[in-house]
Amino acid sequence: MNAWSTFAKDYGFDAEFVAHSSHGRRLYDTLKEYCKIEDEEKLLSEIERFEEEVLKGGPVALPGAIDLIKQIQSGDPSDETRKYSWVIATSGTMIYAPRALAICGIIVPSPAQLVTSEDVERGKPHPDPYLKAAERCGVSPENCLVVEDAPSGLNSGRSAGCKTLAVCTSHSKQSILAKATPDYIVKDLAKVSFKWINDKLEFTVDDSEQ
Template sequence: MSLPDRPFAAVLFDMDGTLVDSTAAIARCWTTWATEHGITAEALVAAHGHGRPAAEIVRDLVGARLAEQAAARITELEVADVDGVVQLPGVPQLLAAVPAGRWAVVTSCSRPLADARRHAAGLPEPAVLVTYDDVTRGKPDPECFVLGARRLGVDPADCLVVEDAPAGLAAARAAGCATLAVRTTHPTGPLEADAVVDLLSHVRASADGAGVRVRIDGPRV
């Protein structure tokens, strides 16, 4: 597996598990939510595929009638708990190497949660932020990445998506993007992408008039 040897018009980054480590906060909040709603740990694990929007997970667990109120509660818990949310290794250097107008954050989070975690981790402001509130269908549907590319004024086929989750990678492929997977949340098992790395500290980027070039200096997986 290898990245296409060409410049990209833009890079579209997932957030949780790709740019920021929010694993502990997510576990705390969902455990509290599940206890409040009488959801077993086994049911929560079965429904909680990483990369899926919280609203869709909630609907699967509590049903359509209770979904709106239950989704509001998990949002409330997660926005309030950003303790320990930090940038993952290599992220500051990689984002600094990509021109500000050439990258976006495309996340399954709601807008309030995305803002809370970005600010907690100290991420720079993206030129474009696409959240679950901006789309009608969450990952693995490609709508979010198509929208991110459109808002940057580029073709999705000219974009690289950086993701950590199978749902997000499937969405990126369906949008026609090149894909780079990072093994932060899925350290084992297959990740279908053009290239896979353990951490973004193994990735380098440079930009010129032709676009953004991305290369892998560390071990591929």
């Protein structure tokens, strides 16, 4: 939130409103809209400044995220099916995303498993990020599960033809359902588990608390 507060002072907008309403979108789109930056060089410079502010704040992994990745990667580490069965589709840049993930303790085995803002023509809520992610996994979008904590990301996944799982860690259940129609919804990722059955990944959702 510190980054939004800094930019709100510089550009004169409501930090809380913009931070909440733009969650999940690319900074390229958000800063262009709310900061009214038309010059491309200036826009890219401000994106870099914003992301540096976020990194200073120390991003953290959402509850259960690291355990889920470990479950997906369990088994023979040489098994290509397991290794490339997941992709992170982020609205962050290719410079910011690896650094933020490393701070969170999340290691991405391959650059191909990271879709960033530069990899797509249109960011979330458009389907492009998750269409690209499905392509990287080598499967059809309808065989993918998108896990998201932002309505824009859920709408992106749904538009791409994927099943969507909403996580209520950044938005309330009510605010998510007001803007998106996820297939599943949970309190946090600790309520989700994965296990391999032959070459298929099965997930279980505990929706007893939301």
